[in-house]
Amino acid sequence: MESVGDHVPNGLTGVKSNLEIVRERFKEDEIILYLFEAYQIKGPEDANRLLALVSSESGGTFAIISFSFVRTPLTSVNELIVNKVFAIDESFQLQQDCKGSITAYQFDLSTAEDGPIKYYFYPSESASYEEFVAKIISCKSSMARSDPETVLNFRWLNDYRQIGEVKQELKKRESEYIVYKDIIIYCATWNVNNKPCCDSPDGLRSWLGCSERAPDIYAIGLQELDTPAKAMLNSTQVQASVAQWNEKMVQSVHPDVEYEILQYHRLVGIMLTVIVRKQLRQHILRCRFKSVARGVLNTLGNKGGVAISLQLNEGHICFVNSHLAAHMGYVEERNQDYNAIVDGLRFDDGRTISDHDHIFWLGDLNYRIQEPPGQQRPGPLTDAQTYELLLQYDQLRQEMRKGKCFEGYTEGEIKFRPTYKYDPGTDNYDSSEKQRAPAYCDRVLWKGTRIEQLAYNSIMDIRQSDHKPVYAVFRVKIKTRDEVKYKRVQEEVLKAVDKRENDNQPQISVEKTVIDFGRVRFNEPCMQDFNVYNSCPLPVDFSFKEKDIHDICEKWLQVDPRKDSLMIDSARSIRIKMVADVHTIRGLLKKIRTSDNFDILILHVENGRDIFITVTGDYQPSCFGLSMETMCRTDRPLSEYSQEQIKHLMNDDSQEYCVTMPREFFLLIDYLHKQGSKLEGGFHTFEPRKSVNAHFNVVRDWLDTWSDEEFPGTPQSAAQALLLLLDLPEQALLEPFVEDLLACNSKSKAMDYIALLSPPKRNVFMHLCMFLREGIECQYYELHQVAVTFGRILLRSSECKAWPDYKVRCSQFMRLFIESDGADSLANRNEGAGAGSKADLPAA
Known part of the structure; x- marks a missing residue:
């Protein structure tokens, strides 16, 4: 049964009814049980809706799908825009609200995902509110009578949810990609x-x-x-x-x-x-x-x-x-x-x-x-x-x-x-x-x-x-x-769906829905601008929507403005800044491991439809932020790797190591070792990420190209680079044994855990300790400062950080390996311990 636009105007033949047009929106095994018109109140105005009660023969389940539409009677299926989907499952509720209503036909629909959402039944000769309610009750009863062991299948509804609509259009154009x-x-x-x-x-x-x-x-x-x-x-x-x-x-x-x-x-x-x-x-x-x-x-x-x-x-x-x-x-x-x-x-x-x-x-x-x-x-x-x-x-x-x-x-x-x-x-x-x-x-x-x-x-x-x-x-x-063809078709589909769904809603148009930064480099901010336009006859408010990360975008992106208003026939430029720096590189590399883009922004239009904007680019790999294991799997400078190649290395734990220790780490240690007294005070702070400016990029390039030229920076910038190599990876160098190592009270016990580390981590740690120990013996830098700085980097742990004596334990652990007093127990140690021998440090 249907309730709106069922007649054919005089003098016209072959004109489809509303029911016939709505049927075109569904698949063959999906049957419209009831179709009627309703409306919703949106501020001072009301919005027309078509509600279809649909059953899926293949899924054996029922749902109500709400459409917005441009005009009635309908002339084309393209005028129908999916507004909301209600699966008639255990959580579904139809609540009739007559008390104090402006109409006796007011009702709320709700599910576990949405609601309650209020509708008003539009009475007509061909639709009865009582019959609609009876059919809903019948569908609920049918579901209740089903075998308790049967898993109800509502997957067919994905094609009618907002993201499902894009999937459905992409499905139609599969032959193209x-x-x-x-x-x-x-x-x-x-x-x-x-x-x-x-x-x-x-x-x-x-x-x-x-x-x-x-x-x-x-x-x-x-x-x-x-x-x-x-x-x-x-x-x-x-x-x-x-x-x-x-x-x-x-x-x-x-x-x-x-x-x-x-x-x-x-x-x-x-x-x-x-x-x-x-x-x-x-x-x-x-x-x-x-x-x-x-x-x-x-x-x-x-x-x-x-x-x-x-x-x-x-x-x-x-x-x-x-x-x-x-x-x-x-x-x-x-x-x-x-x-x-x-x-x-x-x-x-x-x-x-x-x-x-x-x-x-x-x-x-x-x-x-x-x-x-x-x-x-x-x-x-x-x-x-x-x-x-x-x-x-x-x-x-x-x-x-x-x-x-x-x-x-x-x-x-x-x-x-x-x-x-x-x-x-x-x-x-x-x-x-x-x-x-x-x-x-x-x-x-x-x-x-x-x-x-x-x-x-x-x-x-x-x-x-x-x-x-x-x-x-x-x-x-x-x-x-075919990813290249798919990306082209996807962009066309997104634009087509945007246009169709925006026809009768407050809307803005965007200059592009894919923001491609091209080549992105560590510690080099880059920007992209795009315009948004008000393409409807009313002022429009827009804002970027918060996502499950509790912000509108990932930490490596900055959006300006985050919200604004557009008057009729006006435009606004939006700037997106990409910052792959010491504060964001961990998260960015983690994203690259699991995704093909940097982020997806949700541009929300008040009372309108959300617009999804994909932010992508090609990150130029750098040693900063990569794990020691990944760097040991490289067989050429990182400047010669692509994002896809480094993604493969980060994800493939079975890949063999090409070297026992990262070349970048060795280059820095070798340079710093030759500087001797020039390095005094180089490790005086635990804040290696506090002041990395653009001048640091020459050091980055020197490391990422395995340059034969002289080191382009100062001993202090080399020290900072060394600290960053150790501090920026997602996992601390001494994970997964940080908690165990902090509990050790002797060097021999600690060595049992050090031996269990991956070869790259173990070699880096032992080589670093020998270097620091020698520098302390030569009095180039002070023991306590080095122990504090490196202890809290190498034993970095969000869980252990809450311990009241966490900082002290980190420092004490480092002293086991860099202090030359020959003592093997913390019980025999005090802050003023003297020098000792390097003989008990194994070679890397």
Whole structure:
């Protein structure tokens, strides 16, 4: 039912009604249950709204979506602007407020996210307020009657929330920025019959390393890894078995590529391991796992399924390894196991198996060959014709044709012998009293788009189990975003959505929504200006909105003005200043590690729509702020690295060190050591970041280029640079053992923790202590000042800082390493202790 603009003006044909136009705003499986007009009071004026009560067949949920619109009757879906979304979930409330109202049809809508928000029902011949209320009550009741175990799916509403509207427009234009890249996926399954892992060097290579082209991803499923009783009674032994199998599998994959285990998950005797190329790991954005137990009372887990879900670029991949009910006659039980796994597997992000682009289901599915009544078994199983004859009576294919399991899945052509049941150690089928009929128990199926099977086979020469291992190789075209094209389309979409949503609201237009600072350097402020314009016939107030950081922008940005008013047809210039200095570099580097931009500003228009402004640029890496580990992974001066390259080094802890100690640190220490008495007073203050001016940048460039020229500054500026190298990284040099070290009362105890530091940190600390100790012995600088200054930098800790004796402990710790009195205990120390030997300081 709808309530506004339902008529067609005289003399016009083919004009769409409001309901038809609003329907265009939703997807096919989203049904409008009720549509009516309402209004809201905004100051001295009222704002018209269209409210649609919508149900999602795929989500099984309901919502009210409020639209603002330009005129009625509607002429185009582009006139509809999503104003608010109310999910009808447990927190949803419809509160009728008649007392003291200016109309009897006043009501509030609220959810956990929004509200209460007041609306006034606009009465019409085709809409009834009472009917609207009744439908809301009906939707709430329907939700209450749903299975308590069912997780309600409201993800479909993301497409109608403000940011979702941009996503929806980007989705429509995917063809403009999406490319498809080939990856090779190798799926393997084997019921190991409770046998231990083969310890021969090539024991699994014939199974996992036989692909002609090196796979990008392996999904390896094992069944009957251990009996349920063993798994429950001896978890330590089982864990050792799991580790041994995983190690053997990694050793047995394609030899020409370096691989690593991305994730593995085990349910009693069922295990799924995903192994990926190391170079591919950085493109996997998320990885989750889940399992469903079946078997005895559906809880023991000797049957069931485990699954791993991952996102590779823009493609979502799901691997499922299952072990279904056994025995010839248990077909319906196998179907039930399959459906229970499909229904029960829901990952932590709410995604189900079917919510993936590419699904690979492998395992011991246990479907058998249903022998025709009155027929004898076929003779020796030796050729494809025999296999095809057997497959005519394959239970899995029969059940799939009936639509009872694996609906929509595909299986490649089978040209190999049945994989079950063999006498272990042979290629002979079951010769026991039971003489079980051969069957294709072990299978690999797939579902999704852009999947091509390259191989499907079993391995006969692995004989330790009563099953033969099976593998399938696929070429999959993974959806991948072309970042350059995406950025262009995103900017166009943002502008289009801005324009559409601003048509009937107080609005301002901005000169650009992406502020690109270009090259950004440490300790060199830079500025960008852009204009905002009042493009509506009313004065407009605007301000930059505070975010979860309790400010309008990150600390390395300054915005001026932060708020202002624009008269009709007026403009205002806004300046954004970028300051990557000693006070902000920690936060900026942390942001660079996890994001592709410097910040996103929210320009809020009073009574209008927010405008999102992306601030980006290309930070030129410098040694200041980087960890010692990152600097030791560089093989050339930092001036030759890009932001993306240093981001990779900061995030990749597995990268090998190129040197034992940062060259930048060594250059400073070497210079300072040669200055001798010229350095007197160089370490007199704990405030290395107090006065870093533009002249300091020549020191920065000297370090970042590994210059062969003479040091361009003074001994004092070199001392300041050394303090900054130690003080600016996000983590203190002696983390993660600061608290432990502050509790040490002897040098020998402290050395136990120093030995646990990463090699770069340990080497820097020991080299620094030898340098300081020598300077103190030569009386170039004073012991107490050095101990205070370096103690509070190297043992920097926000938690320990609250200790009443924190400063004293920092100083005492440093004295253990830089004072030459030969004493090893704080109990034997006092402030006036004399000089000693350097012999007890190990070399860096």
